[in-house]
Amino acid sequence: MTAALPLLDVRNLTVEFATRRGIVTAVEQISIAVAKGETLGIVGESGSGKSVTSYAVMRILDRAGKIANGTVSFSGIDIRGMKEDEVRDLRGREMSMIFQNPRAALNPIRKVGKQIEDVLIRHVQAAPSDAREKAIEILRQVRIARPEERYHAYPFELSGGMCQRIVIALALACRPQLLIADEPTTGLDVTTQKAVMDLVVELTRERGMSTILITHDLGLAATYCDRVVVMEKGKVVETADSAIIFKSPLHPYTQKLMRATPRPNATLRGLLPEGEALPNPIPAPPANDDAAMLLKVENLVKEYPRQGATTSVFSLFKPKAPAADATFRAVDGISFEVRRGESVGLVGESGCGKSTTSMMVMRLLDPTSGRILFNGEDIGGTKAKDFAGLPQRRRIQMVFQDPTDSLNPRFTAVRAIADPLLRMGGLKGGAAIRARCEELARRVGLPVDLLDRFPHQLSGGQKARVGIARAIALDPELVILDEPTAALDVSVQAVVLNLLQDLKVSLGMSYLFVSHDLYVVRMLCDRVIVMKSGRIVEEGPTERVLAAPEAEYTRELLSAIPHPPV
Amino acid sequence: MSVAATPAPAQASAAVATLKHARYIIGENPVTGVAFGIFVLLALAALIGPFIVPFDPLASDTAAALNSPSAKHWFGTDQLGRDIFSRVVVATRLDLGIAIFSVALVFALGGLSGVAAGYFGGWTDRVVGRLADTIMAFPLFVLAMGIVAALGNTVTNIVIATAIINFPLYARVARAEANIRRDAGFVQAARLCGNSEMRILLGHILPNIMPIMMVQMSLTMGYAILNAAGLSFIGLGVRPPTPEWGIMVAEGAAFIVSGEWWIAFFPGVTLMLAVFCFNLLGDGLRDIVDPQRRT
Known part of the structure; x- marks a missing residue:
């Protein structure tokens, strides 16, 4: 100062x-x-x-x-x-401002170059005659490669990072x-x-x-x-x-x-405030050497048709059939396994195929090829829409990324938790189901008097607890956690991560933890799988991968995470 | 541990909360209150109207024909000496009945097929979409005339015709609303809970699009009343001497030039108020049924 x-x-x-x-x-x-x-x-x-x-x-x-x-x-x-x-x-x-969602801050139907020109002309920084040149110069300054071409791009044609650069360009255009x-x-x-x-x-x-x-x-x-x-x-x-x-x-x-x-060297319990730290330390996970294989994924592939290559009656009118390379491999032949009682982290950036993989394992999405063996049975063969009727459905559950989006806004918390019990729980009578819901609520630390509230009356952490209670309602063997704390504040994240760990130990579940945050994965997972462009680039015990990463990409990921000085 | 939410007592009974919320909505938006008042009057007229009117709506009295509004005949009498006030009140049941049944029918047909189209996509979507396009290709009132003329001149057929011409509105709104929710987190969560596709459609998606469908229903109620009256006005559907607003306006229209304005005026004003009331109610209703607005 x-x-x-x-x-x-x-x-x-x-x-x-x-x-x-x-x-x-x-x-x-x-x-x-x-x-x-x-x-x-x-x-x-x-x-x-x-x-x-x-x-x-x-x-x-x-x-x-x-x-x-x-x-x-x-x-x-x-x-x-x-x-x-x-x-x-x-x-x-x-003074200018950059907002959180770069795509929402840009006009979706106007070329990005034109949007920069608009700002320049509005604030008399450029005349219509030289606005184009100045806009391209500004694009160059925010490190957009090939600015002359990108001048004509629409926001949807650019990645999230590129869009944010455009927003920065807009904010800095008039040298505030x-x-x-x-x-x-x-x-x-x-x-x-x-x-x-x-x-x-x-x-x-x-x-x-x-x-x-x-x-x-x-x-x-x-x-x-x-x-x-x-x-x-x-x-x-x-x-x-x-x-x-x-x-x-x-x-x-x-x-x-x-x-x-979360930071290097932190432990799960260490995230909690000192007064709230739970007395019992987490017991070490059971030795996995001879533990039974719970999930085995072999050569899993998911292909999507590329843009425009849709198949419908109208394709009859198209000049020719889609070419052979009209497909895009979101997941490109990956194999991994999850043992009983183990937590496996699936790490990678957006678009690496980690969510697609988890959706296929969860049987919400049909794989193009490959096998998904659960307890030795191939569950990949059943169509995703028929899987709800199989007995394995209750053995594999999921905690979603966005606690708000994953709760039906018109269901109270108790109704949301009761949903799997009603469909597959085999419990009879409202009283029995209510009792089970209350037991689950206590288990996940949700006050029982909040059970009759609607999702919008609950805080983010409480909604996350409802989602977890729903996922564990049927005592599943495998729970996929899809960035379960990404939408939560750090202090709430600390509590939820500890809760997940305690539940895993007390219920004997296995976790497949999908995340982009290696430090969070480190605290919760025994093994970690690093994915890039649909392929596995590195796999191994968490401590080893984080301490001595073998793949260049893992090193890059690790060094990019900002953390406070330890 | 986690951040506390709103301090509202969770134990408060849902009914009390709904009433309080309704009172708040009406307090915030007095126009909704007015519309609701008109609705109560219309509903009363429809339910007990025939028992409280001062005259038999069908009884003619040629001695008292074409009387202007007076203390005895509040809205005057028509060319056959029938009391217009009694006829207007008694007609409420028929007009509202046609509107309610046709809206219920179109909600069942259009709403459900629209939700299915938006959720399943593919062939369901194409069939429902083209059906809606086909109906939209005709001038709607002319289509309704054609349907009633072809099926026969009865009240049931007016209900069917009104439902058919409203089909595209319902199907399209429901389709759009279901489509944005088909991959929502809570729908996927419902799949994990072992819900069948049909149960997800009816139990999870439909309740979520009800607020917008309620608004749609209230708006089309007004349109359905207008449509029924319009068909009667041109001589289709309800036949004289049955009291019905459209017929009464049609009968009275001939007398306006000779100065007997009241025969067409009062049924016309009632018709206008009814349509007006349902249109205004739509907005208020959305706020009441939507739990997101209830904090």
């Missing part, structure tokens, strides 16, 4: 929202200053008010929200008192002084995240810009920020240089967050 006058000075800011239940204070009396050229991280879990703060700074709060108190000044100008058209002029030219990045890399792969963040840091440094990085990821904040503000429930609890805050966090909340963040 060397600069005398900060670029952005927020003092005693209070933001209120008018809701049905009266006024809700989202942000209370916070003060934040950003110096010129500084990168400030705002860290907090969902509901901490970190995004609302940035909306208030940009004056883009929705209609129900208003700044109730405090001042926001940007290089000495009071933003709170400005007229709407003056603020509009400031946005984009002096302040960039607000609101979870800019959530939903991107770790390697893409690294590329995008490196780019943001490089561009802002080189232009002397200030950046506010809003994130839930302490590792990301530690790696890229000069100073970090930790927020909890609308209040700032700690502000310090990032080098200091991660070495010696002062506030209990910061300490709790630090503990809960």
Whole structure:
């Protein structure tokens, strides 16, 4: 904090929202200053008010929200008192924002080059005659290969990382002084995240810009920020240089967050706050040498027709039949096995085929070829839509990635948990089913009085518990966990991961854990399989793979994960 | 352990919660309250109308023909001396009945086939889609006239004709709503729970698209009333002397030029209010049935 006058000075800011239940204070009396050229991280879990703060700074709060108190000044100008058209002029030219979902932030039916031109022309940075040249120059600056071609691309033709680069290009087009990045890399792969963040840091440094990085990821904040503000429930609890805050966090909340963040050398129990650490240590998993084989996958292949190569009556009118290479192999002949009582991690970036593999094992998707042996029986032969009728259905269950999406919004929690019991449980009578649901709820740590609530009345962690209770309701032998904590806050993730581990030990289940986060996999899994482009690139005991990765790709993945200094 | 959700008491009975929610919706949106008030009046007229009207709706009294509205005959009398107020009230049952039955029929036919088309895709989708396109290819009112003329001039056939011309609206809305949910997480979870495809369709997807179908039903109620009255107006379907709003407007139309405006005016206004009421109710109804709006 060397600069005398900060670029952005927020003092005693209070933001209120008018809701049905009266006024809700989202942000209370916070003060934040950003110096010129500084990168400030705002860290907090969902509901901490970190995004609302940035909306208030940009004056883009929705209609129900208003700044109730405090001042926001940007290089000495009071933003709170400005007229709407003056603020509009400031946005984009002096301060810009990058949003979480890059695809949603771009106009889907306009060429990306044109979208950059629009911003340039709106803020009088270019005339219609030279806008095209400048747009291509900007694309080049955000490291888009072949910018002249990509100028004509539509957002859907670009990958998520490329779209985020376009959004960054839009945000930086008019050389603003302040960039607000609101979870800019959530939903991107770790390697893409690294590329995008490196780019943001490089561009802002080189232009002397200030950046506010809003994130839930302490590792990301530690790696890229000069100073970090930790927020909890609308209040700032700690502000310090990032080098200091991660070495010696002062506030209990910061300490709790630090503990809960997966990092090298962490243990599952170590993620929990000290007071809550469960007394019994996890018993070591049973020796697997002669354990029975539970799942054996042999040469599994899934092919999809390439774009346009659809088969229908209308293909009769097409000039010729699709060529031989009209198929795309999402999963390209993989083989692996899961033993009884074992946890196997399936790791890779989006598009590597890990979800397709898990869907095929789960028998929600039909493989093109290959065998799936479960307890020695080939279950891959039965069509996915007929599998619901087989006795094996109850032996293989799944916990989904998004706890909200995977619960029927019109079913109460108890109805959701009872669904498998009603279909396959063989229990008779409402009382018996209710009793079993309550037992399951206790098992997953869901308060029984929440059972009659609808999903939208539950928090993310509670919804995750409902999903887990549903998956274990029939005492399955194999549970596939498809990034079960990806949508959760770190402190909730810590609790859920511990719960999953305890359940595995007490119920004797096997897990196939699908994830992109190697550190989470490390804590939960005995073995890990690394996938890339539909193939297995590395497989082995977790400790060995993480400590001494053999494949180049595994090393790349490991180095891309940001983590706070240990 | 985890973040606490809304502090609403979970034990509060669902009925009380629904009532409270309905009161909140009406309080937020007084227009819905007005529409609901009209609906209650219409429902009362349909249920007990024939027992409370001051005159027999079919009894003619040539001595009192073409009387203008008065304390005795609130809405006046027609060319045969029948009391228009009594006829308008009694007609409610028939008009609402046609609308309700045709909407129920089209919901069963169009809604279910639309959901199936959106969920299964493939041939089901093509058959339902082309059927809807075929119906849409005709001017709908002319199609309804054709159906009633071909099937015979009865109330049942008006119900069928009204249902058929509304089919594409239901099928398309249901198809679109089911289609976006066919691969939702909760549908896949339902498959893992051992639900058959039919059970997923009816037990998981259909309840989720009910809010939007309720809105659709309320909107088409108004349209169905209008359609039934329109068919009667041109002489199809209900026959005189049965009291029916469309026929009454048709009969009264000839007298407007000679100054007896009330014969067509009152049934016309009632018809308008009924259609208006169902259209407004649609919006309010969606807020009441959608649990997402209930916090």
